[in-house]
Amino acid sequence: MQAPEGALASRRKKHSLAYEWGIVTGVVTIISFLLVAGSWTWNLDQVIYDAGIFLLKRPAREDVIIVSIDDESIATVGPWPWPGATIASLLDHMSAARPKAVGIDMVFAGPDTLSRRDNKLLAEALRKTPNAMLPVFKVQGQEVKPAVDFARNAQLVSTNPQIYPDEVLHNVSLVSQETGNPRPHMAFAMAKVAGIAAPPGDANEYLISYVGPPGTIKHVSAAAVLQGNVPPNLLAGKFILLGFTASRLANWHLTPSVIGSEKMAGVEVTANILCSLLDRKYIRQPDILFVGLVTATAMLLLLIAFYRASQWLSLCLMFATAVFAPVLALVLLYRFGLWFPPMSVTVSALFAYPYWNWKRLETICNYLDEEIVRLEHDQHKVPPVRAVGLISFADYIQNRVELIHVNINYLRAARKFLSESLDGLPFAALVVTPDGKLVTANQRALELCQLDKMDLSRHRIDHALAHHVELDGSDWLTAVLSALKGDELDLKAGDSKGSEFEVALAPFRNDEGVVSGLIIVIEDVTALRLAQREREDALSFLSHDIRAPQNSIMALAELQRDSGMRKPEAEFVADVEALARKTVMLAEDFLYLAMADSKTLNLxxxxxxxxxxxxxxxxxxxxxxxxxxxxxxxxxxxxxxxxxxxxxxxxxxxxxxxxxxxxxxxxxxxxxxxxxxxxxxxxxxxxxxxxxxxxxxxxxxxxxxxxxxxxxxxxxxxxxxxxxxxxxxxxxxxxxxxxxxxxxxxxxxxxxxxxxxxx
Structure with missing residues (x-):
């Protein structure tokens, strides 16, 4: 199926693959940067992050204990809220064990909801509790603090978590600034009691390194503590967190898990934050600008590899990059506590490969269309070739392939035509590049240079002819350079056998008018030169050797007419006969020599x-x-x-x-x-x-x-x-x-x- 010339010629302007690669590289690197800057792959990154958090699980600390108001405690002590005296008794039991700090993750009712006696007992219990901490809650942008009697006997802290759009609790602010009053998080305040300073990085975006799934940290029932069933040494010197784990009372949060998300009580979340601070298991996250630059650089390197690699290798590189980025992110998180969001790299790689191949395919198709038109214009210059295998209705690419196949047949015919034409020349002909490398040669040139046609590309003109044909007064490379400059050259050459050659060099140009090589013609003129010399010898023989005795005979005849100088008749006849014999001998020798040169031998x-x-x-x-x-x-x-x-x-x-x-x-x-x-x-x-x-x-x-x-x-x-x-x-x-x-x-x-x- 022949493409209409006008349709192909009217296509948009063609661009090189390098140009299209530059466009694709620019687009992909910008997209990869924007994916990071706009957090467009946040949900995908969190899936990888949650899996990484699961890999970071470790044994729970022995010095962190949760005293939980669980379903068992509610069943034993009674429904919530408990009387202030009961809570005060619970605090007294914990204080008696002399813990390092006690974090109370619950709302303390004000004096208007407690009796004066309960208020006094609870305030006194808080005073005796070492490093007691009470949370301040935010309600409609306002702080809700514990009663003054309670607040003066405890450190006020924050427990408000940061909830992401997927409702999974990944990080927390160690210092809350929500109401304009900076307050440390309860876990951070308790860690300071142990001498733990602020971790590196942004305290407002502290990524939680969970110890494990819910229930990993040791729990003690509040009812057991009230009943004295918990040995004092179990709580001595520990960090105690008092809070709700009862199903209807606890503040539940979704936490990362390899199988999705699991609910964890707020007090246990605080305990996990405290463990990560005490263990110094910090998860650092690079600045978003740095992540964007690294992602864009990775895409640039990948596209450079795409530009140089084959289709199959490019496909392998795409999948390798898409898989390697998450794996590397998990390795960095597990080994170095560094979280690098990987899915922007994965998404960009999965986008870059089809986009680049689409642009490459489009460029190749445009190039094929252009070349098809040019080849069809040149088809009349070579013998016709019958088109076979064309499909009247087929895929766009298939049709281009078939058209190229037909035109390649024309090129093969043209190449064969030129090769046979060169071999048919009666002299040696070579084609060389401007730097003197051999491109092709006819059979006479191959015999002259003693070369194999398959090895031509490995030879230069000076090496190929150095021991076979030597230029008179010049060398081959100098002659090539002179011909490229357009100098008129009259070159003669010879070989060790005494053969003589005439050499001509003619540069030829490509379609853009640039000199792309030279044709060198070496013609053996040994026979011609020999014939010229023989002709000169023959003329010399006729003009001198043959005429000399004849002139002598004429001179004798002149002398014989002069009576004063006349020789005796016998002497005169003898001289004329000797000169005539010499003439005959010269003629016979000349004829015999000519016959020896040209006669067909009768062997x-x-x-x-x-x-x-x-x-x-x-x-x-x-x-x-x-x-x-x-x-x-x-x-x-x-x-x-x-x-x-x-x-x-x-x-x-x-x-x-x-x-x-x-x-x-x-x-x-x-x-x-x-x-x-x-x-x-x-x-x-x-x-x-x-x-x-x-x-x-x-x-x-x-x-x-x-x-x-x-x-x-x-x-x-x-x-x-x-x-x-x-x-x-x-x-x-x-x-x-x-x-x-x-x-x-x-x-x-x-x-x-x-x-x-x-x-």
Whole structure:
């Protein structure tokens, strides 16, 4: 299903993933901070906190006892309210045990509700009670104090708890400021008796570290105390809290529990606060600004990980963060007494992952739409590819995937087309990046650099070509930099084999006009240069060597017309004949050399010794004329070679002719046929003047001759060139050894064939 070009092109402006990540990061970090600042996850945090409080449970203190007015006491003593004398008797029994402090968590009626005798007895009992404490209650914003007679004999304290919206009692103000009169909480006042100073942190937000569930702290029935059934040593030196635990009289509060919330009497709550102060089990809570900054930082780190990680790893990180935050909060609470609300981190992590992936998916889809349009514009540049697998009605993403699949097929076809085009070029071509790293190369370049196509990306142009092709007067990296600057370059190169190359570098640009690489073309021009030199040699030969004897003939003819300078007819004819023969010899040598260069070889198996014998038989008359003897040394085994007989016989003959030509009168020429493991060797040695060392490099150059003291010895300078060309065309080589004044040895070395194969 092809997406309409106009529809795709008209989509909103595309943004990069980095841009979208920045937006997501900003939104998530702000949301995480606001979750903390606005306490939006308060209820979730309290669930974790309540579980942590359960983990902090510990054995109750032995020096904190609750004297409870429970259902048993009501049944034994009578219904509440009790007479003042009864309460006074209860206080007297407790005072007799000499406790450290007594906190009375109940409302004392004023004198108008008690008889004068009861009032006097109760006031006296409070006076005798050590460190007696009476609560002040708040009713409609006003303090309700005990009667003056009672208040003067006890410390007035507060017991009003702070109730959260979930009605669970989590913290308390150690110093109440509700009515403008600061009053310590009863538990705090009793702890001061034991020398406990104010705990660290905010006293108005003191988190209660409960000893355990209701009933953990030791209870003693008030009826048992009145009846004297409680041993005095049980109350001696203890912190006693007197209050209600009867089901219909107690002030019940919901307290944290791992299974929800459990009701606890107010007097037992005060006892738990006192135990936490005496145990110094403080729960500290960082400042809300600090919590917000830590949460925002955690989200920033998580989103950085999302940006770098895969989808699967990001999902794992999200769940790990969501679970790890509460676990870490419990660990901090249990080990260090530090409460860090974790659910803002958990909620932010659960929000960040889908939000980021939605923005990432949206950005990718927009990018795919844009690239689909661009790819469809370029499809006409490569051979057509049949679209398969497209779905006419499918998911939005599925359609984009199918469109990309189709266009990838076009890209594969384009890549194959370019690769085959490069391989089809008649010269080496390489593509490199601006810093010189290889991108691709055709087959000729791979062979030239001796590289594997799979390893190209690991090489640079200077390393790849360092030992194979060397630039004249420059190096590869310098040439690349010059080409990138737009300099006109005329580069030539060569290799260790003597090959010659012409090099061209052309930068290419991407769609934005930025240079993204260079194409380097290395063309082997060895054959072209050789042909040029041969043409120059041929022109030189025609213009000089061939014309020289002809000019001499013309000069002789001019002289012959002059009666004063005329030569005898016999001498004149002899000179003209010698010059004509020289012309013919030059022409024949030139034609034979051209034939040796271009002729299709008619190869067959020959015994090298038999060819040598034929050559000796042909040259023997010339040798006898100079009284030169030719000695032949045969090989121990047959030296069989694949050869074009006509060319090889003439090459050996040229060497024999030269040996005869340069040998002195009565000299000796030695012919040898030798074999080695791989080669057959034909050597011709003479005892002539030899060749000077400086002249050896000239021997196989066209139209070049070694210097000879005998000016009567003529030659074209092509004979030895012919021998060398024939040897090389037979996959062999020509060798020469010479000692001045003692002779020279020329050898033709050819690949040998096993005699059995020859049969």
């Amino acid at each position: 067959d198996k020959y015994d090298l010794q038999s060819l040598v014998d034929d050559c000796v038989a042909e040259i023997q008359p010339q040798a006898r004329a100079k009284q030169i003897s030719i000695e032949i040394s045969e090989a121990d085994d047959r030296a069989v070679v694949m050869a074009d007989r006509s060319l090889l016989v003439r090459a050996i003959g040229n060497l024999l002719v030269n040996a005869v030509k340069y040998s002195p009168q009565g000299g000796v020429i030695i012919m040898k046929c030798e074999i080695s493991v791989m080669d057959a060797i034909c050597s011709i040695s003479d005892n002539g003047p030899g060749i000077h060392e400086d002249d050896l490099p000239k021997l196989f150059r066209r139209f070049s001759r070694a210097q000879s003291r005998d000016s009567r010895i003529s030659g074209s300078g092509l004979g030895l060139v012919f021998v060398d060309v024939v040897a090389r065309r037979h996959r062999g080589r020509t060798l020469v050894k010479s000692i001045p004044e003692r002779g020279a040895t020329f050898s033709i070395v050819l690949p040998r064939i096993d005699p059995l194969d020859a049969e």
